[in-house]
Structure formats: C-alpha cells, structure tokens
Amino acid sequence: AQSVTQLDSQVPVFEEAPVELRCNYSSSVSVYLFWYVQYPNQGLQLLLKYLSGSTLVESINGFEAEFNKSQTSFHLRKPSVHISDTAEYFCAVKNQGGSEKLVFGKGTKLTVNP
Amino acid sequence: EAGVAQSPRYKIIEKRQSVAFWCNPISGHATLYWYQQILGQGPKLLIQFQNNGVVDDSQLPKDRFSAERLKGVDSTLKIQPAKLEDSAVYLCASSMGQGIYEQYFGPGTRLTVT
Numbered sequence: 001a002q003s004v005t006q007l008d009s010q011v012p013v014f015e016e017a018p019v020e021l022r023c024n025y026s027s028s029v030s031v032y033l034f035w036y037v038q039y040p041n042q043g044l045q046l047l048l049k050y051l052s053g054s055t056l057v058e059s060i061n062g063f064e065a066e067f068n069k070s071q072t073s074f075h076l077r078k079p080s081v082h083i084s085d086t087a088e089y090f091c092a093v094k095n096q097g098g099s100e101k102l103v104f105g106k107g108t109k110l111t112v113n114p
Numbered sequence: 115e116a117g118v119a120q121s122p123r124y125k126i127i128e129k130r131q132s133v134a135f136w137c138n139p140i141s142g143h144a145t146l147y148w149y150q151q152i153l154g155q156g157p158k159l160l161i162q163f164q165n166n167g168v169v170d171d172s173q174l175p176k177d178r179f180s181a182e183r184l185k186g187v188d189s190t191l192k193i194q195p196a197k198l199e200d201s202a203v204y205l206c207a208s209s210m211g212q213g214i215y216e217q218y219f220g221p222g223t224r225l226t227v228t
Contacts, residue, residue, distance in 0.1 A: 004156070032214065043118070043205060043219035044157070051214050090156050100212045101170060102147075104156030 002027040002093050006105035014113050015083055021076040021108045023065075023091035033074040034092040034102070035065055044090065050074065061085075086112045116140065118220035120206050126226045132194040135223045139187070139208030145169075146183055147217060148191050149205040157205055163189065164212065196227045 007022040025031060035047040048059040055067040065076045074091060091105045119138040127133050139146050144165050149157035160179065161171040165186040174181070178197070183189040193200055203222040209215040 009154075036219075041221075043221045044207075045219070046216050049216070092156070100162065101159050102217065104158070106154065106156050 002031065002095055002101075002103050004091050004093050004103055004105035006091055006108050008108050009106065010109045010111070012111045012113060013081055016080045018079050019077065019081050019085075019110065021089050021091075021110065023074045023076065023105060025072050025074065025091070025093045027072075027093060027095055030096040032094045032096060033065075033067060034094070035059075035063070035074070035076050036090045036092060036104075038088045038090065038107075040087070047076075047089070081110075081112045083112050083114060086110060118206055118208055118218055120204075120220040120223055122223055123221065124224050124226075126228065127196055129198055129227050130195040132192065133196055133225060134190050134192045135204050135206075135225075137189045137191070137206030137220060139189070139206070140218055142210070143208035143218075144186070144211055145209045145215070146189050147207040147209075148181055148189070149207065151203040151205055151222070153202070160191070169212070193225075196225075198227050201225060201227045 003026045005024045013019050033050040036044040037047045038044050048057045050067045058064045063078045088107045088109045090107045092102050094102045121136050146163045148160045151157040160174045161181045162169040163183040166183045181191045203224050205222045206220045207217040209217045
C-alpha cells in the first residue's frame with residue numbers, strides 16, 4: 001500500500017522569504033503525485049500535480065514541485081511567499097492502475113508572518 | 115460552474131445519536147468520494163462511488179457508517195450510532211472519472227460528537 005510522509009507539521013516563515021515543504025512517499029508501483037492547499041474554513045483545492053513527463057511542475061501562483069523518483073520525494077517550493085499563502089498544504093499519492101485510492105499526508109501548516 | 119455542495123456545514127450531536135450528511139457533486143461527474151479528516155491528519159477515504167456503484171469501501175466502518183448514491187448523483191453518508199472518535203470533518207469530492215482526473219472537494223461538514 002502507498003503512504004505519504006510530510007516531515008514538517010508546521011512551517012513559519014516571513015513574507016518574501018523562500019519556503020520548501022517536504023513530502024516523501026512510498027509505493028511499490030509507479031505513482032501520480034499531488035499537492036492540495038486548504039485555506040481556513042474551506043475545502044481542499046488542487047495546487048499542482050505530477051502525472052508524467054517533466055519532473056518539474058508549476059502552479060499559477062508561483063509554487064513548484066519536483067518529482068524525484070530515486071529519492072521518492074515531491075517537495076513543494078516557492079521562492080518568495082505572501083501573507084495570502086498562509087494555509088495547510090497536503091501532499092497526496094495515487095498508484096497508477098490498481099487501487100484508485102488517493103492517500104494523503106498529515107499536512108504542513110504554512111504560516112507567513114509580516 | 116457550481117462546485118461540490120455539502121450540508122450541513124456544522125453539526126453537534128451526542129454520542130449514540132444518528133447523523134446524516136448530504137453531498138451534491140459537480141454536474142456530470144461520475145465518481146464521488148467521501149473522506150474523513152480528523153484534526154491534525156490528512157483526509158482518509160471512506161468510500162468511492164462510480165455512478166451509483168461502490169468501487170472502494172475498504173476503510174468504511176460498516177457497523178456504524180453507511181452511504182448511498184441514488185441515481186448516480188447526490189449522495190448521503192450516515193453514522194448510526196455516533197461515537198466520540200467520529201468527531202471530524204467529512205469531505206465530499208467528485209471527479210469526471212477515475213485515474214488521472216482531478217478530484218474537486220466540497221467545503222466539508224464539521225461533526226462534533228459530545
């Protein structure tokens with residue numbers, strides 16, 4: 001069965017600083033990888049996804065993540081964060097074929113301070 | 115395009131009582147999911163429907179939880195009787211199909227069992 005580990009439960013940073021949210025996964029087969037964001041009192045929104053092709057994927061609001069198969073990682077990065085990026089971020093994995101189950105990590109709460 | 119709708123948004127009940135949650139997916143979405151998100155954890159899949167058939171309910175506590183999707187559109191999730199450990203946010207999501215299709219999440223129902 002697949003699993004996801006998000007190494008940091010909370011990440012506080014100052015506005016305009018760079019940030020990296022770490023995600024490692026475990027699976028015996030090839031996977032699809034996702035980052036979701038959850039703003040306070042809202043549902044989950046897809047931030048970006050890796051399905052195939054280029055290992056570097058980007059979102060429309062400046063986030064990027066790189067799929068590293070050898071390290072089984074899919075870390076999320078942003079070079080300069082804004083106050084509005086304060087939210088909880090969830091990494092998720094789905095096996096290609098077989099079970100369609102989307103398995104989430106425990107989440108990382110990003111707090112951007114002025 | 116309207117998103118996934120859920121009701122109620124909040125519910126407080128006493129243990130051993132019953133409760134039901136309702137979900138209306140995005141129009142045309144064949145696949146519907148119910149997740150349980152306990153505080154401090156990532157969402158966990160409870161049940162997945164493809165049209166009105168169950169695809170995966172391996173993590174649904176069937177002695178107390180039940181779900182149905184009549185006519186392949188709306189869905190209800192019921193808990194009877196509720197336990198203290200059922201306190202969580204219940205998220206509904208829908209997608210056009212299985213595989214690489216994006217899952218769209220509703221705002222969730224926050225259940226508190228006292």
